[in-house]
Amino acid sequence: MSMYEVSFKLRHECPYRGLSEQFPGVSIREWYLQDCQVLEITASDASDDELLKQIDALGTVLHTTADGSDLHVIVQSCACPIEESIIRRFERHNCVHLPPTVYRNGWEHYSVIGFDEADVTALLAELDADREIDVLSKTSIEERHVPHSSLFSVDRLFDGLTERQLEALRIALDAGYYNQPRGASITELAEETTVARATFEEHLRKAENKLVTNAGQFVRLLTEAQGDVLRSGARSVKPVGDD
Numbered sequence: 001m002s003m004y005e006v007s008f009k010l011r012h013e014c015p016y017r018g019l020s021e022q023f024p025g026v027s028i029r030e031w032y033l034q035d036c037q038v039l040e041i042t043a044s045d046a047s048d049d050e051l052l053k054q055i056d057a058l059g060t061v062l063h064t065t066a067d068g069s070d071l072h073v074i075v076q077s078c079a080c081p082i083e084e085s086i087i088r089r090f091e092r093h094n095c096v097h098l099p100p101t102v103y104r105n106g107w108e109h110y111s112v113i114g115f116d117e118a119d120v121t122a123l124l125a126e127l128d129a130d131r132e133i134d135v136l137s138k139t140s141i142e143e144r145h146v147p148h149s150s151l152f153s154v155d156r157l158f159d160g161l162t163e164r165q166l167e168a169l170r171i172a173l174d175a176g177y178y179n180q181p182r183g184a185s186i187t188e189l190a191e192e193t194t195v196a197r198a199t200f201e202e203h204l205r206k207a208e209n210k211l212v213t214n215a216g217q218f219v220r221l222l223t224e225a226q227g228d229v230l231r232s233g234a235r236s237v238k239p240v241g242d243d
């Protein structure tokens with residue numbers, strides 16, 4: 001049984017796709033996080049007031065930077081209900097979505113892995129029945145070559161983290177706390193909040209511990225897969241003099 005990686009683009013009613021169509025210089029990358037979407041939006045015109053207004057209307061703006069005329073924005077949004085999303089269709093046809101979804105020039109770009117060609121064919125036929133779709137590529141892959149990103153789940157990585165713990169991580173990252181040398185101390189980080197130093201450090205350490213624990217399963221999967229490939233390669237090397 002062969003597996004397939006399929007990339008395609010399509011059009012249907014979605015505010016993110018509509019925004020990319022209205023503003024051709026805009027590119028949107030979308031990830032799912034629990035019950036919302038996280039959007040990374042880049043644009044070539046940071047001075048377009050109408051674009052900024054529509055981005056602000058998508059949800060909560062988490063981060064904004066402008067480099068010359070280039071704009072980069074991170075938004076937490078709930079504009080497209082996940083329970084009705086196309087991702088659910090992928091799941092019904094036993095196909096794994098490879099994030100992020102990319103919105104560009106009025107098209108939504110997706111990549112999926114199907115574990116049976118019949119599942120892939122059925123999915124594409126269902127999508128073609130109610131929306132415009134263009135299949136860009138369909139490639140047969142071996143099981144050990146399944147992209148690591150298909151094993152990765154943002155929901156599972158951040159499972160159990162509270163809002164305060166996530167905020168502590170964001171403050172630490174923005175301040176360069178994890179750089180070498182460190183860009184800030186715990187005391188300096190805590191000064192950016194309304195909590196005591198000891199409380200902030202507790203939030204940050206718990207967040208770090210949960211992240212490492214949650215990521216552990218992915219680290220084991222990755223290292224075990226790499227070990228299998230290395231062991232397979234070692235068995236295929238014939239020692240000199242064994243002829």
